[in-house]
Each structure stands twice: as structure tokens, then as C-alpha cells.
Amino acid sequence: DVKVTQSSRYLVKRxxxxxxxxxxxxxxxxxxxxxxxxxxxxxxxxxxxxxVKMKEKGDIPEGYSVSREKKERFxxxxxxxxxxxTSMYLCASSLPVLEQYFGPGTRLTVT
Amino acid sequence: AQSVTQLDSQVPVFxxxxxxxxxxYSSSVSVYLFWYVQYPNQGLQLLLxxxxxxxxxxxxxxxxxxxxxxxTSFHLRKPSVHISDTAEYFCAVxxxxxxxxxxxxxxxxxxx
Numbered sequence: 715d716v717k718v719t720q721s722s723r724y725l726v727k728r729x730x731x732x733x734x735x736x737x738x739x740x741x742x743x744x745x746x747x748x749x750x751x752x753x754x755x756x757x758x759x760x761x762x763x764x765x766v767k768m769k770e771k772g773d774i775p776e777g778y779s780v781s782r783e784k785k786e787r788f789x790x791x792x793x794x795x796x797x798x799x800t801s802m803y804l805c806a807s808s809l810p811v812l813e814q815y816f817g818p819g820t821r822l823t824v825t
Numbered sequence: 826a827q828s829v830t831q832l833d834s835q836v837p838v839f840x841x842x843x844x845x846x847x848x849x850y851s852s853s854v855s856v857y858l859f860w861y862v863q864y865p866n867q868g869l870q871l872l873l874x875x876x877x878x879x880x881x882x883x884x885x886x887x888x889x890x891x892x893x894x895x896x897t898s899f900h901l902r903k904p905s906v907h908i909s910d911t912a913e914y915f916c917a918v919x920x921x922x923x924x925x926x927x928x929x930x931x932x933x934x935x936x937x
Contacts, residue, residue: 819867
């Protein structure tokens with residue numbers, strides 16, 4: 715079974731803090747994704763990566779950056795957290811053009 | 826623009842009754858189609874997928890979906906629901922690259 719893990723289930727940070735969300739997958743997938751999920755909006759793609767050190771912006775990249783130094787790990791960085799970044803963050807991985815496997819999510823609250 | 830529309834945001838249903846969740850997408854090109862389920866405080870789990878072949882797709886937990894190319898739809902059905910099917914359901918589409926586009930989700934609440 716594919717396993718995607720995320721470093722924290724719940725996280726509370728203060729406005730202006732730098733926040734790191736980590737994601738690790740164990741199935742040697744090329745592609746990795748970061749989404750945020752908000753009520754009524756579904757999942758929106760923040761960034762994705764199709765190879766080590768490669769990244770592409772998704773639909774809502776503003777205020778976020780990513781890092782992929784190793785194939786199994788994909789990090790999402792909030793350089794200066796703001797209250798409008800309070801959300802559920804979901805990481806996923808996949809082989810090219812196939813279904814994505816999701817982690818359990820990190821519920822981030824920025825106060 | 827390519828989009829995925831789930832026509833119902835909330836679907837209340839009684840236990841052992843059938844349920845249908847509607848999903849339409851906007852595209853004239855070949856697509857890959859998925860339904861995911863999200864139980865409270867969990868990530869998304871794949872219910873079923875359509876890549877090619879038979880337009881009737883069977884998934885886990887007794888769910889099935891039918892791909893209708895002419896109507897650009899991929900509706901999800903279950904003939905008899907259980908309390909444990911209470912969850913949020915997402916339709917998702919790969920249009921012309923490897924990115925998933927999601928619908929806004931349908932919350933299914935099963936009542937005894």
C-alpha cells in the first residue's frame with residue numbers, strides 16, 4: 715500500500731512566523747502535490763513537483779514556496795504566515811497521469 | 826476554462842436508501858475521471874477511477890460510477906447506503922496534464 719505521511723496533524727502558528735509542512739511518500743512516485751482545502755471550495759493546488767528539484771506553480775501559489783531535495787520528500791513553506799492561510803493542507807503523490815494518493819492532512823491555524 | 830462541477834453541495838439520505846452524486850466536467854478532450862471520499866478529519870481515499878474501457882466502473886464499498894462522454898458526466902451511485910457512508914465526496918478530473926481538477930465536494934449525511 716502507498717503511504718503518504720505528513721509531519722503534523724494539527725499546527726498552531728502566529729502571524730509572521732515561518733512555517734514548514736513536510737510530506738513523505740514511500741512508493742517512489744515522481745509526482746508530488748500540495749493542496750489546501752477550504753469549505754465550499756474543494757481542493758486547490760498550491761504547487762506540484764514532477765521530479766527532484768523541479769517545481770511548478772499551481773492555481774494559488776502566492777504566499778507559499780516548496781522544496782524537493784529528495785524524491786520521497788516534498789516540503790511546503792509559508793515564509794510569513796498570515797491568518798488567511800488558516801486551512802487544511804493536503805499532500806499527495808502519484809505516478810504520471812494516474813490517481814493521486816493523499817496524506818492525512820495538516821490542519822493549520824494562524825492566529 | 827476546464828472545470829468540474831458537483832451539482833449538489835449537500836445530500837441527506839436515509840440508511841438503506843440509494844444515493845446518486847452528480848458530477849459534470851467541461852472538456853472536449855479525453856479525460857481521466859476519479860471519485861474520492863473524505864471521512865471526518867482524514868485525507869482523501871480513492872473510491873474508483875475511469876481511465877478507459879467500460880463506462881460503468883465499480884469501486885470500493887459498493888460504489889459505482891458511469892462515464893457518459895456525450896453528457897460529459899461521471900455520476901456516482903450506491904444502491905443502499907450505510908451510516909458509515911457519511912462523508913464528503915469529491916469528483917476529480919485529469920484533463921490534459923497530470924494535474925487533478927477537483928469539484929467543490931458533496932457532503933453526504935446518512936440518517937437512521
